[in-house]
Amino acid sequence: xxxxxxxxxxxxxxxxxxxxxxxxxxxxxxxxxxxxxxxxxxxxxxxxxxxxxxxxxxxxxxxxxxxxxxxxxxxxxxxxxxxxxxxxxxxxxxxxxxxxxxxxxxxxxxxxxxxxxxxxxxxxxxxxxxxxxxxxxxxxxxxxxxxxxxxxxxxxxxxxxxxxxxxxx
Numbered sequence: 001x002x003x004x005x006x007x008x009x010x011x012x013x014x015x016x017x018x019x020x021x022x023x024x025x026x027x028x029x030x031x032x033x034x035x036x037x038x039x040x041x042x043x044x045x046x047x048x049x050x051x052x053x054x055x056x057x058x059x060x061x062x063x064x065x066x067x068x069x070x071x072x073x074x075x076x077x078x079x080x081x082x083x084x085x086x087x088x089x090x091x092x093x094x095x096x097x098x099x100x101x102x103x104x105x106x107x108x109x110x111x112x113x114x115x116x117x118x119x120x121x122x123x124x125x126x127x128x129x130x131x132x133x134x135x136x137x138x139x140x141x142x143x144x145x146x147x148x149x150x151x152x153x154x155x156x157x158x159x160x161x162x163x164x165x166x167x168x169x
Contacts, residue, residue: 050077
C-alpha cells in the first residue's frame, strides 16, 4: 500500500498509476506498456505509451487527425511530459523531456532523446531530430549521446520514489 492508493488506480499487470481524475478517451486505441504515471487532470485520446513514462497534471494529449480520422499517438519509453502541455503530436520518442506549458502542433514528431524547454511552441508538421534541445527562443542545440542514460535514470527514479519503492529495478 502506498500513499497514492485512494487517488490513483494501479493496474495489476503493468503497474501503472492512473489518477482517478485523469480522462482516457478511445480506450480501444489506448495502450500502457507499464510503470507509467498519469497525474490528475491528464487527458489522453488514442495514445500508446511506453514504459516509465510520466505525464504531469493537466496535460492534454490529443490524437492528430488526417482526413478526419484520429491517428493514435505514440509516446516512447522513459519520457517525461510536464504540466499543462497541449499536444497534437503524431509521435513523441523515447527518452524525451517536455517542459511545462509546451504546445506541440498538429502532427509534430519528436524523435528520441529530445528535450523541449518550458513554454515552447512547436508549430504543426515539424519534425525534431534525435538528440536535440529545443530552447525557448526557438533555437536548437545538439545533445550528447550520454543524455539517454540520464533521462532513463530520471524516469525510473521518479517512478520508484512516487510509488514508495526502494532499490533497483
